[in-house]
Every structure is written in C-alpha cells, then in structure tokens.
Amino acid sequence: MTQEVQAAPVLPVPEGAATGATLHLPAGGTGFGARVRPDGRHLSVDGVPYRVRGVTYGSFRPRRDGDLFPEAPQIRRDLSAMAAVGLNTVRTYTVPPAELLDAAAEVGMRVLVGVHYDDWRQHGADHRVHRRVLDAGRRALDDAIERTVGLPQVLALSIGNEVPGDLVRLHGIRPVERVLSRLAAHVHAADPAALVTYSNFPTTEYLSIDGLDLASFNVFLEDPARLRAYLRHLQIVAGEIPLLVTELGLAGDLHGDAAQAASIEQQLRVVDETGCAGATVFAWTDEWGVAGEAVEGWGFGITRADRTPKAAVDVVRRWAGRSVRDLRERWPPLSVVVCAYNEARLLDECLRSLECLDYPDLEVVVCDDGSTDGTLEIARRYPFRTLALPHGGLSAARNAGARAARGEYVAYLDADAHCHPAWPYHLVLSMQDEGVVAAGGPNLPVPGADLVERAVAASPGGPVEVLVRDDRAEHVPGCNMAFRRESLLAVGGFDPAFTSAGDDVDVCWKLLDQGGQIAFAPAAQVRHHRRNTVRGYLRQQRNYGRSERMVASRHAHRFNRLGQARWAGSIYGGLRMLSSVLRPVVYHGPVGGAPYQTVVAPRAAWVFGWAAATLPLTVPPLVLGLGLAFLHPAWLGLCALGLGYLVGYTAAVAVAVRPARDEAHPWAWRALVTCLHVLQPLVRAWGRLRGPGLPVLPPPPPPGWTGDRLAWLMSLERALAESGCSVRFAGPTDPWDLQVSRGPVLAARLSTAVQWGWTPQARTRIVVRPARLLALTAAMAIVGLLAGTGWAGGLGALLLAADAAFLVPTTRRALRRTTLSALTPGS
Numbered sequence: 001m002t003q004e005v006q007a008a009p010v011l012p013v014p015e016g017a018a019t020g021a022t023l024h025l026p027a028g029g030t031g032f033g034a035r036v037r038p039d040g041r042h043l044s045v046d047g048v049p050y051r052v053r054g055v056t057y058g059s060f061r062p063r064r065d066g067d068l069f070p071e072a073p074q075i076r077r078d079l080s081a082m083a084a085v086g087l088n089t090v091r092t093y094t095v096p097p098a099e100l101l102d103a104a105a106e107v108g109m110r111v112l113v114g115v116h117y118d119d120w121r122q123h124g125a126d127h128r129v130h131r132r133v134l135d136a137g138r139r140a141l142d143d144a145i146e147r148t149v150g151l152p153q154v155l156a157l158s159i160g161n162e163v164p165g166d167l168v169r170l171h172g173i174r175p176v177e178r179v180l181s182r183l184a185a186h187v188h189a190a191d192p193a194a195l196v197t198y199s200n201f202p203t204t205e206y207l208s209i210d211g212l213d214l215a216s217f218n219v220f221l222e223d224p225a226r227l228r229a230y231l232r233h234l235q236i237v238a239g240e241i242p243l244l245v246t247e248l249g250l251a252g253d254l255h256g257d258a259a260q261a262a263s264i265e266q267q268l269r270v271v272d273e274t275g276c277a278g279a280t281v282f283a284w285t286d287e288w289g290v291a292g293e294a295v296e297g298w299g300f301g302i303t304r305a306d307r308t309p310k311a312a313v314d315v316v317r318r319w320a321g322r323s324v325r326d327l328r329e330r331w332p333p334l335s336v337v338v339c340a341y342n343e344a345r346l347l348d349e350c351l352r353s354l355e356c357l358d359y360p361d362l363e364v365v366v367c368d369d370g371s372t373d374g375t376l377e378i379a380r381r382y383p384f385r386t387l388a389l390p391h392g393g394l395s396a397a398r399n400a401g402a403r404a405a406r407g408e409y410v411a412y413l414d415a416d417a418h419c420h421p422a423w424p425y426h427l428v429l430s431m432q433d434e435g436v437v438a439a440g441g442p443n444l445p446v447p448g449a450d451l452v453e454r455a456v457a458a459s460p461g462g463p464v465e466v467l468v469r470d471d472r473a474e475h476v477p478g479c480n481m482a483f484r485r486e487s488l489l490a491v492g493g494f495d496p497a498f499t500s501a502g503d504d505v506d507v508c509w510k511l512l513d514q515g516g517q518i519a520f521a522p523a524a525q526v527r528h529h530r531r532n533t534v535r536g537y538l539r540q541q542r543n544y545g546r547s548e549r550m551v552a553s554r555h556a557h558r559f560n561r562l563g564q565a566r567w568a569g570s571i572y573g574g575l576r577m578l579s580s581v582l583r584p585v586v587y588h589g590p591v592g593g594a595p596y597q598t599v600v601a602p603r604a605a606w607v608f609g610w611a612a613a614t615l616p617l618t619v620p621p622l623v624l625g626l627g628l629a630f631l632h633p634a635w636l637g638l639c640a641l642g643l644g645y646l647v648g649y650t651a652a653v654a655v656a657v658r659p660a661r662d663e664a665h666p667w668a669w670r671a672l673v674t675c676l677h678v679l680q681p682l683v684r685a686w687g688r689l690r691g692p693g694l695p696v697l698p699p700p701p702p703p704g705w706t707g708d709r710l711a712w713l714m715s716l717e718r719a720l721a722e723s724g725c726s727v728r729f730a731g732p733t734d735p736w737d738l739q740v741s742r743g744p745v746l747a748a749r750l751s752t753a754v755q756w757g758w759t760p761q762a763r764t765r766i767v768v769r770p771a772r773l774l775a776l777t778a779a780m781a782i783v784g785l786l787a788g789t790g791w792a793g794g795l796g797a798l799l800l801a802a803d804a805a806f807l808v809p810t811t812r813r814a815l816r817r818t819t820l821s822a823l824t825p826g827s
Contacts, residue, residue: 035152035193036110038213040444040525041235042420043242043277049421052155052244052278053320054089054112055082055302061289065097068289072099076106078284078307083107085313086320089155091246091280095144101151110155112246112280113148114199115140119160120167120176130175137183145190156195156214158246159183165203169592173583177207184211188661199246202230202596205237206586211661214277215239218247224266231274233470233598235522240444242277249282252310253299260299261311268319272327275426275523281316324425325358332408333361334424335485337401339394340415341369344378346529351382353418362424365404367397375415393499394478402485402493411482417443417528419480427482430471430521437487437516438508440465440476441524449529455669456530456537458657459676460612461544461684463528465520466567473520474512474567478504480526487516495554497694501540502547505565509555513714537676538683545687553694557721566728585733600733611649615678616685618642646678653677709754713737716750719814736765740811745769748811764811 034046043050057078059068069075069092076099082090090104091112104111117140123129137159148154160180168176184196188211197214200207205217215238221227235243248267252260264281271279286301288294302312325331336354340347354364364384368376370391379386389400402410411427413419423441430439442465445457456462463477481504491510494503508518531537552559559565584599625639654674659666713729720727720740728739736749747769752762 033152036155036195038195038242040240040420040527041238041242041275041277041442041523042422042525050088051323052089052110052112052280053087054091054110054278054280055087055316056091056093056247056280056283057285058283059093059289060287061294067097068094069097069100070287072097075100076103079103079107079109081303081307082284083109085317087316088320089278089280090284093161095140095147098147101148101153105151105153110153111148112155112158112197113144114158114161115144116161120163120171125170129171130179134179134182137179138186141183141186142190145187145194149191149194154194156197157187158197158199158216159187161199162201162218163204165588165597166592168204168207169588173207173586177209180207181210184209185661192662197244197246203594204597205234206584206597206599212241214242214244216244216246218282219245220248220250222250222263222267224270227267227270228274229470230596231270231276232522235274235276236467236470237598240442244277245271245279247282248279249300251298251300252312253286253297257310257312260302261315264302264312265315265319268315269327272319272322272324273429275324275422275521281312324422325360327425327429331360331425332428333363333406334359334409334411334428334482335401335405335407336362336364336411336413336424337367337398337405338364338379338413338415339367339369339397339401340371340375340379341391341394341397342371342373342375343415344371344374346416347375347378349418350413350415351379351384353420354384354413355382356421357419357424358421359424361407363406365401367401369393369397393496394501395494395498395503396496398478398503399493399496402483402488405485408485409482410485410488412478412480413526414479414528417479417526418446419527420523420525423524423526426521426524430519430524431482431484433517433519435515435517436519437511438476438481438483439519439521439524440473440481441521441526443477443480443526443528446527446529450532451665451668452534452537452672453530453532454663455672455676456532458669458673459537459680461541461680462530467520471520473508473518475505475508476518476520479528480524483511487511490514495694498547498550500543500547502544502551505547505551506554509551509558515711534672534676538679541680541684542687542690545684545689546691548684549688549691550694557718557727566726611652612677612681615646615649615681618645619682622646650674650678709752709760712754712760713752716752716814720811723810723814725810725814741769742810748808750811766808 036043036045036050038044039049043052057069060070062068063071070078075097079090079100080103087109089110089112091114092100093114094116095113096111101111115137117133117136119133119137120129123132141157141159144157148157160183163176180198184198187194187196195213197212197216198207198209199216199218201218215234217234219227219230219234221230231243231245248264248271250260250263255263268279268281281302283301285303285305285307286299287305288298288301301310302316303309338347338350338354343350351364351366364382365387366379366382366384367387367389368379369389376386376388385404387400387404389397398412401412409428409431411424427439427441430436443463445454449457463479465473465477466475468474488507488511491507491514493507495506498506511518531540548559548565551565586597587600588594588597619642621638621642625635625637625642628635629639654670657670657673657677659669663669717727717729717738720738724742726741730736730738736751738750738752739747740750741747745768747767749765749767750762751765752760754760
C-alpha cells in the first residue's frame, strides 16, 4: 500500500466529529449503547427508528498482517470523514480488525460485518462440497463472533455475499439454502442478540434462508422506474423483515463524476420512497483490491483513491441528513380515523402512536361507537377530535369519520393497533400514482404478546392483504387502509349492514369495479393485536364467515360454490414443510441466464390454501358414515375417508408449523397453532352457513365501450356468475384468460382478444380437470361398493353429459350477451 493512499483525507472533519452522527438517532460516541433491532419492516434502537445511511468499505489489498484493510491511521481518518458526511453505517466484506471496530465506536457508526470463506466458488461438484462449505463458514463465523460478540456498534453479520446463480443451480437450490440456514443458526447460537443477513442479488433472489433478521440485496439499476418496481418486489420477497440495499451506485470512471452523482441521487431517493430500511452506497473510495490486486478503471467510490471527494459526496451528505418527510415539499392533508367500541384496554397505545406522528397536515378523528367502558374518556384525554356516536356498528362509525374528516385522504387505524412513525408518509406516497384511489400496508403482530395471541397470529384467518402484483392489491384489511376521500364517498362509503367485518372487502371490490386501483405500501406498517383468547378467535372466525355470506350476496361472481372468496390476487404464505416439498416455480431464463430470477408460482401456498378450504368437506362423510353404519357396517368406510383426511391434515400442520427461535413455550405453541389451523376452517364454514344474505344491488350501468379488454372480461365474469357458473381468472403463467365451470369435471377455458374495430373475440376450449375426474370416479366406485349396485358408472357418465350440456350453451350465451352490450351504444 502506498503512502499516498494513506495521506490525510481532504474531506473536512469538523470539531466534535468523533461523537458521530446518525439519522433519527444521536450517536453518542462510545456510549451509544443499545444494539439495532428489527421492527417489522423497519429498524430501531431503543424504540427510535434507525435508517441505515451507509457506505461500503473495501475490500483492499492485504496489509502486512494479512487483514484486507488499510493501516490503522488511515482507517480512523476514513471513518471520521464518513461521520463528517453524516453517514451512520459502514459495510465491510471481510471481518474488520479491532482498530476499525474501535474507530466506529468513537465516531458513533455501526458496522455491517461481512464474512469471507471458501464457498461453492472454490470447490468442485462432488457430494461432500456442502459439508466443506458449511465447515469453512462456521470457522469464519467463529472468528467473526469472537471479534464482534456483544459490541453495540456491530449492526449485523452477513453470512455470505452473492453466491452465483449458476453455482446454486449446479449444487442444488435446497442444499445451498440449507447450508446458509445452518450458518445463520450457528451465529444465533453463539450470540443470540446478533442480527444475521445474507447479501443476495437479483440472480438468486429465490433463495429462502431460515433465520435471517435482515434481507440484504445488492442492486445496480440506474433507471428510477425500474429500480422502484424492483425494490417494491424485493419488499414482498423479504416478507416481515427489513429490506436493506447493501450495494448501489455507478462507475464514475466509465460514466463521469457528474453522471455518477446524479444517478446515486436518484437511486437513494427511490430507496427512501419505497420505504427500505436504508442503503450502503458502493463505495467509499476508488481504492479497491481483489485477490491481492488493485482494481482500476471503474471508479465506484464517492472519493478517489487519495480520498479527494467527488460530486457524489455532496449527494450522500444531503441524503444522510434527509428524512422521509423531506421527500416532498408539500404533503396533502390527511385525516386518520380511529373507530373504537369498548377498547379501553388498548386504545391508549393506539392514540399514543398517533400523537407521536410528525406528518405536517394531519388530523385525527376518534369515533366512539357507543362504548360502555372508559373508551370515550380515554379518547378525550388526547388532542384529537372525538365523535360520541350511538352504537351502530363498525361501518357506521367509519362512515361518520369519513364525513367528519377534512383531509384529502382518509386513513383508518383500528383501536387495537398502533402505527410506525413513517406510516402516514408511505400511505400517501403510494397513492400518488394515477388511478390509485386506496392503499394499505402490512399489519404485523405485536411483540411481547402472550402465548394465545402469538399462536393466533400464526393461525389462518387473520386480516391480510391480497396482492395482484407487488404494489397493487385486491384487498387491504380495515386495520390499515387509506382512501381518497372523494372516491370513498362516491361509492357510498361502507355498507352499514356490515356491523363487525366484511365492510373492507366490500368497499375494496366496489372501488375496483369502478375502475380504481388499490396500492400496497410495504413500509406503511402497523402493529395489530390479535385475539388473546381461543374463544375470542373462534368467535371472530365465525363472524368472518357470516360476513363472507353477506359479501357474497353483493359480489356473487367473486365467490365459489363453497361460499369462499375467489381472489384474483395472491395471499402470500404457506406451511414451511410444504414449501420444502413443493419447490416454487422459478423463472431462470434460457440456460439459467436471466439477470432477474424470481418466483412465478408459489405452489406450496396454493396447496395449503386448497387443503384448508376443503377441510369442511370432511364433516358430511363423517356424519353420513356414522349415521348409515347402523344400516350396514360397510358405511364406516365413508366415515374413515373423512376421518383420514382430517387426521392427515392435522399431522401435516403439526409437523410444518415452526415456532420462532425465541419462543418461550415452543411445544405448547405448536400444539395450539395446530388446533387452531384445524378448527378455523370448520368454524368459518359454519359461520357462512348460518350467515344472513343481503339484497342484491343492481349492477352499475356499463360504461361506453372503449376497447378495454379487461373491462369486458369483468362484465363477462359477472354475466357467467349470474348464470350459475364458477369463474376463475388465469394466473400469471396460464395461456388463457378465464376458466368457467358449471359441473364437477369439465371446464371451458377462454382466450380473448380485441380485434381491429374494437370488436371483442373469444376462443373456447373444453378441458377435463383430471383431479376432479379422479375424485368423481372414486366417489362413484365407493357408492357402487357400499350400495351394492351396478348403476354407479352410469350415474357418473350421466353427470359428465349433464356437465357438458349445461356448460357449453351457458358460456356461449354469456359471450353473446356481453359482446352485444359492449358494441351497442347506450345498452
């Protein structure tokens, strides 16, 4: 290393810079104390939001003792200069020496520690390669943990960096995931308080690694629109943990310093707008070494090799001092409505979170729905508007709040939830796109809850968003949703017939039917209490079932014959055991060469959803078999079929559910979650059977035909549903548009297009659904065996013929009617 590289930095280091500077959190020098913790999609320190404002450092050519870092004086000058710019985090690619960790503590910076070891890049393809990689990783992590354990300046340990996609395919996706998951567990076993991440990149974004506390991705996308779309996608991939962009930037030597600065400024703005946990810019300096050799001609650093600053330094300095509030000069007026009925136990927590918001033009309206406890008195202690309403149900209270609101946007927060400080900003940002009339964000369980609430949070039936794509939803739950006020009032607001649930689904579908869009903002996070008793949870699921029956009366074309909603979007999730058995479909591109390789079909979630949805069908065979067993013991075989399905589902859930690593009572938690997974579909189905219907509203008049194929498909779907058909929209990998069924086995698949002259056309293909045919054949065989007759096969053939006789003409009539309606003005 040359003496010139170690020269004093040109960047000014103001007096007192040793105390450091962080965004949203004073560093406090060596006494900054608490470690960074995950807070759902965000990071925090002692409850204060922490946004990573960082830069990468290294790797360098080895110094005399073998460490891949500059000498100690240069390290101290570099970190002091970083702190002077306002940065609070430095990312390394190898375990840093003690002098770097000490210098970070002195200037109040955190260190994202990378760990280097011989991974799959250094080994052959024999069957022992995974064991060798695992052993090498554990040795490297032991060294890293020995140097960093308990140090508050250590942000996280990265257990790897960008294993190439072709090597992952060569060695097997699941084995690579298993090795990395074991390395994460190794860190947690040695230092339970440490945060663990893996620095992934787009070529292997499909890797599912257990035990990560942060999702880290290296992303180089200079186009702001493409970067925004991809970061929104990665937030869905990350799930309920923070997303950190661990590399972004532009090569200054190739594009020029001005272009580098402009590009970094755009990229960092997108990082903030999409609500990532932060970023580390690649890199601090042009001094860069790989395999002992200097890398030249790229110029990714925001300073040169001699540490003279480039134009990008000023960009990074402005970003380091910027909060989400600074993303807009003017924020539109926002009203937050909290509806409460007998919520004295949790309302304080909700209102305190709203009192801490710094949104510049915010009003809060608390609607007390005739509570009989101390809810109203608690609400009046806060500087908010309070409406004392007669008890009329949730929808009536929400409508009263919307009418009283003064804001251009109206956001709803449940009284048993509390919001993140950035919540209102990201809701409003997500509704700035043209055509968006509503938005929502994730609602995560409250940390520190009791055993029952933790189990309920891991059980089905909770309030969850349904996404049609990464940033668009078909439904957002009522505990975390926002609307353009004029759009909400234009569709009549919430239907007062829904007194406890279902009104959010109804209003979302009404807005979609009017041509609006619903945005999803992953960073608009709230913490939402689940039911804390089993009885309360089951009562909630029964009420949800009753509400589904009511919603189905108004939106029949969106429900199947079992009374269950047929979502066009995806409910993300699924049991982990199924995820390991049924690998998702991944787009790898020709010979695995796609630069962005994403999951296109999460099969495990679909299989689990189908199994849970059909679980109530086990009850009739059980009851019928037991009842008819008095006539002949052979009918117990029918009972055995239902019981076998029920027992098999229960066993699968019991094996698949996994408690969190810090769960205090893992076996009790597993047993309770298993029971709730079995009871929930049965109780909800009972609620649907017992629920009241609602009068069917007349459909809105069709707009003039403009050649919009999607609008025509929606009207065709509604016409087919009114004819008694079950209709399903195609998935992202299907070559058809609609699947129509009337009977048990056959289906008509429609492919549609709009010809020249805006004439809608459709091609119909009749297909046999193999699973249904197999089930029908088995059922007829069982009936024939039990009843002792030979007419079961004839009955099956008759059902097939009736299926075809009803399906084909019904589909053709609906096609003719909707096409004529589209082409006839004023129809």
